[in-house]
C-alpha cells in the first residue's frame with residue numbers, strides 16, 4: 001500500500017513530534033494499513049517503518065541480523081549524513097558509544113557500566129536518591145502553588161542524581177543540562193546551540209562542536225580519575241579495560257557522553273509527562289491519591305505514555321523477510337517505539353492515560369541486547385519521586401498550555417505550567 005507523502009514526512013518532522021497529533025495520525029495509519037512500510041520522506045533515503053509492537057520485538061531480538069553500527073542509529077536526512085561523513089572521514093556516526101556498536105564490542109563495552117546500574121547496587125543509593133527527591137518536593141512547596149514543573153523540578157532532579165552517580169560536581173549541573181539539551185534538541189531553536197532554525201549541515205557542524213566541548217570536559221575528568229580513582233562511575237569508565245586494553249579516548253568520551261545525556265533527560269521528560277497527564281486527568285490523579293500502591297503502575301504508564309525515545313534505527317546485515325516482505329541487506333529500519341506503545345493489539349485504549357494499567361508491556365526501554373542500561377535507575381528515581389510528592393500534593397491542575405520539544409529522536413515536555421496545593 002502506498003504511504004501518503006504527508007504521513008511519510010511527518011515521521012521525520014521534528015515539529016510533528018511537538019504537535020503530537022500529526023505523528024500519532026501517521027503512526028495509527030501505518031499500524032492499520034501498512035505495519036511494515038517502506039517510506040521515503042523528502043530529503044531522506046528510503047527506510048522501513050516498523051510500527052507494530054510484535055515486529056519491534058522481532059527485530060530487536062535478532063541483533064546479528066539487524067545491526068546498530070552499520071548506518072546511523074537515528075533517522076537523518078541525506079544532507080546530514082553527507083555532513084557527518086565529511087567530518088568523520090567516512091563514518092556515519094559522530095560518536096562511538098554502545099548504541100552504535102554490535103558484538104563483540106557491544107557486549108564488552110556494555111559490561112563496564114552495567115555493574116553500577118544493577119538493581120542490587122542501586123538499592124544502596126536509595127536513601128540518597130530519596131533525600132534528593134525530598135529536596136525537590138520541598139522546593140515545589142516553596143513555589144507557593146505555581147511553577148513550571150518541567151523546568152523547575154523535572155529537569156533538575158534526575159540530573160542531580162546522575163551527577164552524583166557519575167561523581168561530577170553539582171556546580172556543573174547547568175553545563176551538563178545545556179550540553180544534553182543541545183545534543184537531543186538540535187532541531188529545536190529554543191534549545192539548540194545556534195538558538196535559531198538551522199540547516200541540517202549547520203546542525204551537524206554544531207553537534208560536532210558540541211562533541212569538542214564534551215571531549216574537553218570529560219578528558220579532564222578521565223585524567224583526574226586515572227590519577228585518583230574514587231567510588232564513582234567516572235572512575236569506573238576511566239579505568240575500564242576492553243580486551244585487556246584501556247578504552248581509546250574517543251570511545252571513552254563517547255561513553256561519558258552517552259551516560260551523561262541518556263542518564264537524566266529521558267527520566268526528566270518522563271516525570272514531566274507523568275505530571276502533565278495527572279494534571280489533565282483529575283480522575284486519574286484522584287485514583288492514584290486514593291491508592292498509593294498504584295505508583296509503580298503509574299510510573300510504567302508514564303514511561304509508555306511519553307515514550308521519550310521515539311525511535312532507533314537498525315540496518316539489515318543480510319537479505320531477510322519480515323511480516324511477509326523482503327528486506328534487503330543494507331536496508332534501514334526504524335523501530336517506532338511510540339507506535340509500539342500505542343499498538344491496539346497490545347494495549348486496551350492506548351490513547352488513555354491509566355494509572356492502574358496492567359499488564360503494561362511497553363517497549364519504551366527497547367528490548368534485546370541493547371535494552372536500556374539505565375532502566376532500573378530511571379524506574380527507581382521515578383518511584384521515589386512520586387512516593388515523596390503524592391502524599392503532600394492535594395490538588396494539581398494545568399496553569400497554561402504545556403509545550404514539547406521539536407525533535408524526532410528524543411523529545412518530551414519542554415514546559416509544563418501547573419497550579420497546585422501542597423501540605
Ligand code: HEM
Nearest residue numbers: 098099262263266267309365366367370371372373374378
Ligand atoms: C525513562 C527513562 C529512560 C528511557 C525511556 C530510556 C530509553 C532507552 C531506549 C529506548 C534505549 C535503546 C534500547 C534499544 O536499542 O533497544 C536506551 C538505551 C540506553 N539507555 Fe536508556 N532510557 C531511560 C533512562 C536511562 C538512564 C537513567 C540511563 C543511565 C543511567 C540510560 C542509559 C542508557 C544507555 C547507556 C543505553 C544504551 C544501551 C545499549 O545500546 O546497549 N537510560 N534507553
